[in-house]
Amino acid sequence: MSVFNWYNASIKQKIGGLFVFLLTFLFCVIVFSAYKVNQIEREMRVVAFLDIPLSQLMQQVEFIELEQHLQFEQFQLKNKIDDKPLNPHQQFAFEKQKIKQLLDKAVAMINHSLALKEVILQPEAHQKVATTIENYTQKSDEFENYLENVYQQNQLTEQARLQVETMATELESAEKQIIAQLNKLTSDDAYYTDQHEKDFLFVSSLLGICAIILGLLLTTFIIQIILRRIQRIQSNIETLNSSVEHHELPLELQKKIKTKDELAALEHDIKIVISRLNQEMTSREEVEKQLIILATQDRLTGVFNRHKWEEQIENQINMAARSEYLFALIILDIDHFKQVNDQYGHQIGDKLLKHLATQLQPQIRTMDMLFRIGGEEFAIISPTQDKQQAHQLAERLRMYISELDEVSLPKVTASFGVTCYQADDSSSVIFNRADKALYEAKAQGRNCIVVA
Ligand SMILES: Nc1nc2c(ncn2[C@@H]2O[C@H](COP(=O)(O)OP(=O)(O)OP(=O)(O)O)[C@@H](O)[C@H]2O)c(=O)[nH]1
Structure with missing residues (x-):
């Protein structure tokens, strides 16, 4: 013993x-x-x-x-x-x-x-x-x-x-x-x-x-036990409160409840509330993530959508207006896409758009942002790039698109309008300049780049 x-x-x-x-x-x-x-x-x-x-x-x-x-x-x-x-x-x-x-x-x-x-x-x-x-x-x-x-x-x-x-x-x-x-x-x-x-x-x-x-x-012992358990409950409630305040997942109750009195019942209830809140917050986070994706992602291609484009072009303009920061804007439009739709059907047209976006994404830097801003029209915001660098990037992408060979999809080319931020540009000014360059590229026979 x-x-x-x-x-x-x-x-x-x-x-x-x-x-x-x-x-x-x-x-x-x-x-x-x-x-x-x-x-x-x-x-x-x-x-x-x-x-x-x-x-x-x-x-x-x-x-x-x-x-x-x-x-x-x-x-x-x-x-x-x-x-x-x-x-x-x-x-x-x-x-x-x-x-x-x-x-x-x-x-x-x-x-x-x-x-x-x-x-x-x-x-x-x-x-x-x-x-x-x-x-x-x-x-x-x-x-x-x-x-x-x-x-x-x-x-x-x-x-x-x-x-x-x-x-x-x-x-x-x-x-x-x-x-x-x-x-x-x-x-x-x-x-x-x-x-x-x-x-x-x-x-x-x-x-x-x-x-x-x-x-x-005995009295001290009982009071101590009760106080300790009340403190535990208080700390759980505080954790719960802070989790709700800071939108963090609350911690699980650490101690397993052994007794079966009223305080244990209260702790048990709090445990259930915490567990439900955990589930609730997890699913809410999921919903929020989904909402953010829905709000910023193009459903067909998975690249940033027009809404994100509007937000980002404004951000870039503001940053560039405040400092020496420079960025380039590339707009690309698939040539004769109407014919693709007409000849292969709208579904193939969709597949082509999706395939093209998926293939283009890895071709740009992680800091570059690819947007689908219209039906078959895409935009790329390329931070810290000047006109020459942007032109090189556009050329690489043009070549890449023209060389893409997917068995189930028709081959296509794309035209590019390229420009860089200029002092006092607004989002519409810079966009119109790039769009005008694209229009010129189309006019020049397509599958080419015009820098403005
Ligand atoms: N499949 C598919 N087609 C689309 C989508 N959005 C736009 N289009 C089609 O894209 C075509 C665009 O045609 P146009 O604006 O005439 O231009 P284009 O035929 O590409 O000719 P150019 O741009 O001048 O080379 C239209 O037929 C639209 O219906 C889309 O989400 N899916």
């Missing part, structure tokens, strides 16, 4: 470990507390049902013993009390009988409690008290017999008097011993019970402190 590694454990594991420790401690404290309560209850029962009645009994014994003492005093002084119906022996026997009853009762109580194993505190001391009482009873019997003998002889010798005195003193001290033992027993029991009560109070305080710490920890 691997030992819990506190230093390498995560915060969650640490809090969990602390919980296990505290719960174990709390459990031990509860068990100990229950044990103490039980012990105190048993002790209190002994005090209530044994020690206190014993003390009461001994108070009565003490009282009788006081009476006896007085009697012995009289006996010693040989003061006969005429009005008293009983003689000293009878008097002693009568009182001894009362003491004996009380002491027998005390011994019975102690023995009963000992037999039932109720005495948990100082059972030996209780046993000793019982033995001492039994000894006392024996001594008391002996004293009674002796006293009877002395009385019957009707004269008191000095020796007998001394013997009676000694025995009486011994009996008295035996009684005192019993009382002292009982008092000690009661006070000891009270002391131990008091100690156990203090222990119990200490344990109860520990219990309370543990419960408070556990409660605080």
